[in-house]
Amino acid sequence: MRVIVVGAGEVGSSIAASLTESHDVIVIDVDAEKVEELGYAEDILAVEGDGTSLKLLREAGIAETDMLIASTDVDEINLVTCGTAKTVGDVFTIARTRNTNFFDTWTESEGAFGVDFMVSTNLLTANDIARVVGLPGAVDVDPFAGGLVQMAEFEVTADSELVGATVAEADTFEALTFAAVVQDGDVRIARGETRIEAGNRVIVIGSPESVQSFARTVVSPDSSEEVRDIVIVGGSDIGYHTAKVLEERGIESRLIERDAERARQLAEDLPGTVVMEHDATDVDFLVGEHIDQADAVIAATDSDEKNLLVSLLAQNIGVGRTVAVLEDGQYASLFEAIGIDIAINPREATAEEIIRFTQKGQVENLSLIEHRQAEVLEIEVDAESVLTGQPIRKSVTELPAEVVIGAITRDKEHIVPRGDTVIQSGDHVILFVAADVLSPVMDLV
Amino acid sequence: MRIRVKWRVSCRLVGIVLKWLWIPLLIPLGIALYDGTALIPFVVPIVSTAMLGLGLEQLTDEDDLRTREAFLMVSLTWLSIALVGAIPFLLAGEGALAEPVNALFESMSGITTTGATVIVNFELHSRAILMWRAVIQWLGGLGILVLATAVLSQLSVGGAQLMETETQTQDINKLTPRISETAALLWKLYIGLTGAQVAVLYGLHLLGYAPEMTLYDAVAHAFTTVATSGFSPRGDSIAAFSPAVQWAIIPFMAIGATSFVLLYFVFQGSFDRLRNSDEFRFYVAVLGAFSLGVGGMLFVNGGPYTGIEEIARHAIFQVVSIVTTTGYASTDFNLWSAGPKHLLFVCMFIGGMAGSTTCSIKTLRWLVVVKAFRRDLFTAASPSAVRPVRLSGSVVDEGTIRDIYAYTLVSLVFFILATIFVVIDASRVQLTVSEFEAMSAAAATFLNIGPAFGIAGPLESYEPFPNSTKLVMTFLMWVGRIEIIPVLVLLTPSYWRS
Helix, strand or coil, X not given: CEEEEECCCHHHHHHHHHHCCCCEEEEEECCHHHHHHHHHHCCCEEEECCCCCHHXXXXXXXXXXXXXXXXCCCHHHHHHHHHHHHHHCCCEEEEEECCHHHHHHHHHCCCHHHCCEEEEHHHHHHHHHHHHHCCCCEEXXXXXXXXXXXXXXXXXXXXXXXXXXXXXXXXXXXXXXXXXXXXXXXXXXXXXXXXXXXXXXXXXXXXXXXXXXHHHHHHCCCCCCCCCCEEEECCXXXXXXXXXXXXXXXXXXXXXXXXXXXXXXXXXXXXXXXXXXXXXXXXXXXXXXXXXXXXXXXXCCCCHHHXXXXXXXXXXXXXXXXXXXXXXXXXXXXXXXXXCCEEECHHHHXXXXXXXXXXXXXXXXXXXXXXXXXXXXXXXXXXXXXXXXXXXXXXXXXXXXXXXXXXXXXXXXXXXXXXXCEECCCCEEEEEEEHHHHHHHHHHC | CCECCCHHHHHHHHHHHHXXXXXXXXXXXXXXXXXXXXXXXXXXXXXXXXXXHHHXXXXXXXXXCCHHHHHHHHHHHHHHHHHHHHHHHHHHCCHHHHCHHHHHHHHHHHHCCCCCCCCCCHHXXXXXXXXXXXXXXXXXXXXXHHHHHHXXXXXXXXXXXXXXXXXXXXXXXXXXXXXXXXXXXXXXXXXXXXXXXXXXXXXXXXXXXXXCCCHHHHHHHHHHHCCCCCCCCCXXXXXXXXXXXXXXXXXXXXXXXXXXXXXXXXXXXXXXXXXXXXXXXXXXXXXXXXHHHHHHHHXXXXXXXXXXXXXXXXXXXXXXXXXXXXXXXXXXXXXXXXXXXXXXXXXXXXXXXXXXXXXXXXXXXXXXXXXXXXXXXXXXXXXXXXXXXXXXXXXXXXXXXXXXXXXXXXXXXXXXXXXHHHHHHXXXXXXXXXXXXXXXXXXXXXXXXXXCCHHHCCCCCCCCCCHHHHHHHHHHHHXXXXXXXXXXXXXXXXXXXX
C-alpha cells in the first residue's frame, strides 16, 4: 500500500515510522529541517512542501496512492489537504482534528470535508483518561472484542501483595491472563517463574470484571470502593470532554476552572458536573474543598507546566492518583519519573489511533505497548491459522516464544484460554506479541 | 423640559382597542333586547367607546411602538377599558353598582379577571348587566394572553421572557415566527376552550345532571372560567349548581391556568412537552399537594360535609379555584375551620403557570425562586462552585433570576402595605375587619383572585369597605394584573424626562 503522510510532527513521524515496515510511505512537511531529519532517521521518502498544494500532491503521486493521512497540528490544513486529495484520486483520507466542531460535523454527515476517517484528538484523549481513571492503579486500558476483553497495564507499588510473587503465584484470577512484565521500560513476556518486583508494570488481558477485581484486590488494595470522586483541573476542551464522558457513566466529577466566563460556560454545558471557579494551584482551596480525599485528580489545563504543578500539588496533599495531560511527548518519562501516575499524551494517543485504523483489515484491533516494543492484537482466525483446530498446548509450540494468547471470544462469549482449549475458525483471539516476532506471527495465525 | 415618551402613539393604540370595544357590548345589548330591560346602559358606551377610540386614533399616525410607549399603552389600556366598562353599571343604576366607586371597582375587577364583587343582592340586577360582567372578564383573559405572549416578552418584563426559555428547550423558541400569528393561534385556542365549556355545561343540563345550568348560565360561566376570573351571575357562585357541574368546571379552571403555549403543543399531539416541562410538573404537584392537605383537614375536622365525595369535591374545587386565581366558590369556605382556611390563603400567593390567564405570582416564578435558592444554599457550602439554574433543562439567565427575586419581593411588600392600609382605613370608619380578613382581602384583590375570607368572603361582598379602600383595591387590581412594572415604571421621573 502506498501512503502519504502530511505533517512530520510528533504524530506524523510516529505514524510514518510505524507504517514504513510494510508500506511505501511518503511524508510531506513544510519544515525543511524536519523533512531532512526524518529522511535520515527512517527509511522514508520525505518531501518538503505544502500538503494543501495540488501540484505537490500530484508530484508525490497522489493518483496512485491508497491512503492519505493529514496529521499536521492545524485542523484546517488537515481538512483542506483531505479535500484537495479527494479532487484528484480515489484515495482514502484520514484527518486528525482538535476542534470537536469538525468532528461533530463529520459524524453528522459521513464524508464531510472529503475526510473518510477522522480522529478527534481531544475526544480520544478524554476517553483514554476516563477509561484509565476508572480502573485503580491502571496506567493504560484498551478494550478488545467490542468490550468483552480488556488489556490493562498496572503499576505495581511497593505495598502491593504482588511484590515478590512469581507470575504463577499471582495468576489466581479466573478470566485473567498475565501477558508481560515491564521493568524499567523493558517488556518481558510473563513466564510462570517471572518474579514481580515493586516498580514493575504488569500487563494483563481478561474480562473487564476480572481486570476490575484484579485492580481492586491486588494492585491497590486500599481502593476497594468504586472510583467516584474525580477532580478535573482545567476547563480545556479535553477537560470538558473528560467531564462529559464521566457524566455519561454516571460519575459526577468536579471541574475546576480559573476563568469566570469559561467556568460559567462549562457549568451551563455540563449539568452533571460540579464546576468550580478557582485557581487550582491554591492549596488552601484544594484542602478546603477536600480535594485531598479525591480518588483521582486529572490535570487538563492548556499548559504542560501547569499540569505538572497541579499534579505535584495534588500528590503533595495526598490525592490517590494523578493523571496529567501532556502535549509535549518528550516530557512523558520525566513526568512519570517525578511521580505523576499517568501522563497522557494526546499526540501519542492520536498516532496510536491512526496506526490502529490503518492496520484494521489485517487485524480487528490492536494496542501498542511501551513505544511499540510489543502489540496486543485481536485477530479473527480462519481455518488456515495454526491456532485453529488443535489444543493451545500444541499450537503454542509452533509459535515463537514471545507470544501470549490472552483471551478468546466466541459468539460474543468470553473464553478463558487453557492448555486444552481448542480454538475454532471464526473465534476472536487476543494475542500479546513482541514487536520483533510480529511479522512471522502474523503469517502463522 | 420635553417629555421623552411619545404618548400620542400610546394613546393612538389604546384608541384602536377602545374602537372595537363596541362589539362585545352587543352581547349584553342583545340580552337586554330579548329581556326587554333597559337598553341605554349599553347604547351609550357603544357610541362613546367608538367615538373615543376614533378620536384617540386621530392623535397621530405613527404606530412605532417602543418600550416606553408600550408601558404607557399597557397601563392605559387596562385603565380605560375599566372606565368604559363601568358606564353600563352606572347608567343601569341598579343596587350597589349605581355608586361610581362601586361601578369602577366592579369594572376593574372584571377586566383584571379578579372576580371581587361589590354586588350585595344579585336579584337587583338585570341579566344583561350580569352578562356584561362575564363578557368583560372574558375580554380581560384574552387581553392578558396577548399581553403575556406578544407585549410583555418584548418588554422583557415578568415571566414572559422565561416562558420563552421554557419553549426554547424544545428546539423552537416561538410557535410561529410572527407575534401576530402566535397571538392568533392562542386566541383560537382560548375561544375553542370557551366553546367547549359551554357545550359541556349545557350538555350536562340537557342530560339532566344540571337543572340549574341554563344556556345563559353556561355561557356566563364559560366566559369566566378559562379566563380564570370568577364572576358568576349567581349570588352563591358555583354552589348554586349540582355536583356534576362543579366537577366539570374544575378541569376548565386548571386548563385556563396552564401555559397556552404548552396547551397549543398538546393539541398538536406532543404530550412530551407537558411531561418535560418542569413548571407543569410543579403546577400539578402544587394542585395535588394542597388538595390533599385541604381535603385531609376537612376530613379530620370541620366543614358541614357528610360524604368523602363531597369533601374531595370541595377541597379540589377550592384549591384549584384559588391557585388558578379563578375565585369561584363551590361552598362557603368561610365556614371552614382555621386549618383549611389558612391553607387556602397560602394558595392565593401561588398562581398558575406563566403564559396563561392566571394572575398572582405564578408557578414559574416560585419554581425559579426555589431552584435559585437551593443553588444559593449549595454555593454557600462551596463558594467557588458555579451552578447555573436550569428550567426544563435549559439555563436561566442570572439577570432573569434577579428580576424574579425582585418581583416576588415587591409583590409581597405590596401585599403587606395593602393589608396595613385596609386595616387602618377600616378602623377609621369603625368597620370591624380582622387582620386575617384584611390580609386575605388585600391578597385577593392585588393578586386578582376575587373572594377573600370573612367580610369579603365568597358569598359576601366588598361593598362594606369604605370608598377609599375600594379605590386603593381598584388600583391594586390594576397594578397586579399587568405585572406591577408597567404601572410602577410610569411613576419614575426618568421615564418621562429626556
